[in-house]
Amino acid sequence: MANERDFETLVLPHLHAAFNLARWLVRDDHVAEDIVQDACLKAYRYFGSLREGDPRPWLMGIVRNNCYTWLEEERLIPGRVELDDELIDTLSAPEHGQGMDPGAILDRERTRKAVDDAIRALTPPFREVVVLRELEGLSYAEIAQIASIPIGTVMSRLSRARAELKGTLALFWRNK
Amino acid sequence: MNEENDDELSHLIRAHATRHRASPALEAAVRTEIALQSASMRRPVSASPWRWPIWRFGGVGFACGIIVGAVVMLVAGQPRDAGNLEGELTGSHVRALMANHLTDIASSDQHTVKPWFQGKLDYSPPVQDLGMQGFPLVGGRLDYLSGRAVAALVYRRHDHLINVFVWPDSGDGQTTLGGHQGYNVLHWRGGGMQYWAVSDVNAAELQTLGRLLR
Numbered sequence: 001m002a003n004e005r006d007f008e009t010l011v012l013p014h015l016h017a018a019f020n021l022a023r024w025l026v027r028d029d030h031v032a033e034d035i036v037q038d039a040c041l042k043a044y045r046y047f048g049s050l051r052e053g054d055p056r057p058w059l060m061g062i063v064r065n066n067c068y069t070w071l072e073e074e075r076l077i078p079g080r081v082e083l084d085d086e087l088i089d090t091l092s093a094p095e096h097g098q099g100m101d102p103g104a105i106l107d108r109e110r111t112r113k114a115v116d117d118a119i120r121a122l123t124p125p126f127r128e129v130v131v132l133r134e135l136e137g138l139s140y141a142e143i144a145q146i147a148s149i150p151i152g153t154v155m156s157r158l159s160r161a162r163a164e165l166k167g168t169l170a171l172f173w174r175n176k
Numbered sequence: 177m178n179e180e181n182d183d184e185l186s187h188l189i190r191a192h193a194t195r196h197r198a199s200p201a202l203e204a205a206v207r208t209e210i211a212l213q214s215a216s217m218r219r220p221v222s223a224s225p226w227r228w229p230i231w232r233f234g235g236v237g238f239a240c241g242i243i244v245g246a247v248v249m250l251v252a253g254q255p256r257d258a259g260n261l262e263g264e265l266t267g268s269h270v271r272a273l274m275a276n277h278l279t280d281i282a283s284s285d286q287h288t289v290k291p292w293f294q295g296k297l298d299y300s301p302p303v304q305d306l307g308m309q310g311f312p313l314v315g316g317r318l319d320y321l322s323g324r325a326v327a328a329l330v331y332r333r334h335d336h337l338i339n340v341f342v343w344p345d346s347g348d349g350q351t352t353l354g355g356h357q358g359y360n361v362l363h364w365r366g367g368g369m370q371y372w373a374v375s376d377v378n379a380a381e382l383q384t385l386g387r388l389l390r
Contacts, residue, residue: 004214019198134189
């Protein structure tokens with residue numbers, strides 16, 4: 001039987017990582033929250049099956065599966081949810097940068113938007129390896145576990161995703 | 177595409193891409209559900225006439241329902257009769273989910289669900305499958321409200337369930353949106369029936385269902 005305290009110390013610290021993955025995959029705050037909450041309950045119910053394994057890729061694998069189920073339903077019945085990414089982009093306030101000049105803040109904000117847009121333009125299988133590798137700093141083995149694919153596939157997807165991103169974001173280092 | 181470029185790309189992404197963080201509300205909701213789930217697991221089976229189906233119906237709103245329901249059931253010992261119809265409807269919605277008695281007839285086929293009510297009610301409720309519009313029909317159930325047997329139709333929206341209670345009424349009028357204990361309650365009259373839709377789904381989506389059914 002699942003032990004609540006163990007679950008809280010082992011699994012809940014990875015809530016931010018789980019949410020980040022879900023939010024990048026489904027691109028909607030509310031849907032991502034629903035998905036993560038449901039995944040945590042599933043994880044709690046099957047906590048016993050984790051045994052000595054690593055809780056982070058395990059939880060994120062459950063989150064990822066929920067996301068793909070949702071994406072599949074979304075493909076069959078499109079337009080169920082208005083994706084709010086665009087809205088957020090137009091509304092997002094400039095970052096607080098005390099002492100930074102306004103030009104630098106704007107520059108930073110533009111870079112953020114360009115990088116976000118480029119990652120968002122990738123299809124989910126490529127987007128997820130980029131998010132897991134670059135933003136969550138996971139190993140190839142962990143990513144392979146989360147996405148249920150061989151390590152070789154992780155590497156080839158990552159390399160294709162990087163090639164695509166270098167194309168979209170070329171501007172950012174050619175100017176240096 | 178050399179290694180050096182890879183490093184620069186990594187640096188660019190790590191420095192600038194958005195890292196989405198779970199809100200404190202999400203974390204609180206998860207902790208609450210875990211605590212409730214844990215409490216229910218410790219209860220002896222014989223003392224627990226109902227099961228917790230919450231893992232099947234994830235959702236922040238549903239958590240609210242469970243908390244409300246759990247407080248009512250654990251503290252009062254049994255579901256409390258609310259003094260008004262909205263309370264009664266919400267209670268019925270929550271009990272249907274908690275008691276794992278959502279449908280008497282589980283089918284997404286309106287031609288299976290509608291005839292099922294024959295002989296059980298003295299009227300025939302309109303039944304439509306709205307799966308194409310994103311509200312698949314889950315099934316139907318016989319319920320008892322305000323001293324009469326009524327039809328409850330169950331629709332699904334993502335992970336949220338919606339109970340639509342229908343009974344005869346001669347009036348016709350505006351759709352009104354209300355709420356009870358965190359649930360949205362939508363009411364309208366038309367076509368010789370009155371309708372009450374209850375769910376933890378957001379108000380806009382509930383109103384979409386209302387428009388589709390009108």
